[in-house]
Amino acid sequence: MEKVAEILAEASAEVVEPRFRALSAGEVMEKAPGEIVTVADREAEVIISRRLRELLPVPVVGEEAVSADPSLAEALRSEPAVWLVDPVDGTANFVAGRPDFAVMASLVRSGRTVASWIYQPVTGTSYAAELGAGAWRDGSRLVREPAADDPEKWRGSVKSRYLDPVLHHRLQTNARAFGRISHGLRSAGMEYPQLAVGEQEFILYWRTLPWDHAPGSLIVTEAGGVSARLDGSDYRPDPPGCEDGLLVACDPAVWERTREILLDARG
Numbered sequence: 663m664e665k666v667a668e669i670l671a672e673a674s675a676e677v678v679e680p681r682f683r684a685l686s687a688g689e690v691m692e693k694a695p696g697e698i699v700t701v702a703d704r705e706a707e708v709i710i711s712r713r714l715r716e717l718l719p720v721p722v723v724g725e726e727a728v729s730a731d732p733s734l735a736e737a738l739r740s741e742p743a744v745w746l747v748d749p750v751d752g753t754a755n756f757v758a759g760r761p762d763f764a765v766m767a768s769l770v771r772s773g774r775t776v777a778s779w780i781y782q783p784v785t786g787t788s789y790a791a792e793l794g795a796g797a798w799r800d801g802s803r804l805v806r807e808p809a810a811d812d813p814e815k816w817r818g819s820v821k822s823r824y825l826d827p828v829l830h831h832r833l834q835t836n837a838r839a840f841g842r843i844s845h846g847l848r849s850a851g852m853e854y855p856q857l858a859v860g861e862q863e864f865i866l867y868w869r870t871l872p873w874d875h876a877p878g879s880l881i882v883t884e885a886g887g888v889s890a891r892l893d894g895s896d897y898r899p900d901p902p903g904c905e906d907g908l909l910v911a912c913d914p915a916v917w918e919r920t921r922e923i924l925l926d927a928r929g
Contacts, residue, residue: 663777667788669713670765670781677705678750679783683759690757693729698753706749710767714745718769722747725873728902735901738872744770746899748873752849761785764851768876773898778877780851789855789881797858797884804885809863809916813839813923816863816916819846819853820924824868824906832925833866839923854878857912858885864911864920872899875908882910888917892925 681689681702693699704726711722721737724747728735737744745767750756752763761784768778780789789804791797797804809816820837822830822845837843846853846865856862858881867875876899879889889897892907909924911917 663779663790663792665717666714666767666769666777666779667781667790669710669717670767670779671786671788673706673709673713673749674765674781674783676709678702678756678765682756682783685757693726698757699726699729700750700753700757702756703750703753706765707747710747710749710765711745714747714767718743718745720744723873725749725871732902735872738770738773738899738901742772746770746775746873746876748851748877751851751874752847755848762847762849762852764849766851766873766877768873768880768899770872770876770899773900775876775880775899778880780855780877780881782852782855787855789858789877791881791884793880793884795884797881799855799859804858804881806858806882806886806912807860809912813841813919815841816920817842817844818862818864818866818920819844820866821846821868836924836926840920850874850878854882854910857887857910858882860912862912863916864909866920866924867908867910868906870897870900870906870908871902875899879908879910882912887912888914890917892921 689701707724707726720743722745748766756763765781768775776793778791879897889910
């Protein structure tokens with residue numbers, strides 16, 4: 663567990679942090695309509711992937727490698743063990759000079775996340791989790807405190823970018839039942855830790871790319887929370903395009919009540 667955390671921090675120090683607020687125009691590219699990538703993303707993924715394979719020689723499914731060759735993501739189904747890598751989660755924030763970005767990795771065995779790591783370069787904060795063993799922030803065990811009973815006191819995020827107009831309207835209307843709703847930080851590597859440490863009660867995501875959600879989902883669940891599809895099935899890191907919708911909450915009762923409120927068709 664400690665070695666992977668070191669790999670992420672060292673790759674960040676080598677190629678990510680020196681470019682924060684120092685990117686030149688030629689170091690930022692569009693990889694798909696509305697999605698950008700930087701030389702820091704690509705270089706960090708190469709470094710992290712190589713070092714993870716040295717640690718455990720199994721396939722690496724990295725965000726930037728899959729962008730170039732989508733078939734690589736099928737390893738999540740076909741291989742018994744796979745590394746997942748998100749070299750800079752929150753690239754838009756990174757390019758804009760905002761501090762909300764992270765470097766992330768997970769280990770997936772038989773379709774289930776068994777270990778995960780998130781490193782937040784601006785603060786130097788590390789999160790990690792191991793299936794059945796717990797979650798930690800900078801080496802201290804994370805145990806999420808219970809939420810208040812009243813939903814009007816809950817804080818949450820509803821990520822609405824990829825929703826169809828009808829569902830978007832329903833969720834935005836129903837979300838008024840909660841105490842405070844935000845659109846999030848545009849970085850799963852910042853948002854999941856917020857929930858795990860008690861700064862939010864729930865997050866609703868729609869598009870769920872595996873490198874974005876495997877790390878934080880395990881950290882939240884190992885801290886006592888829930889990460890599940892809207893039908894109640896546990897989250898698993900599927901290849902892109904398999905399933906949409908993911909509700910993450912600080913405990914089972916909050917998950918059930920949040921789903922009930924948000925999906926109420928009368929909204």
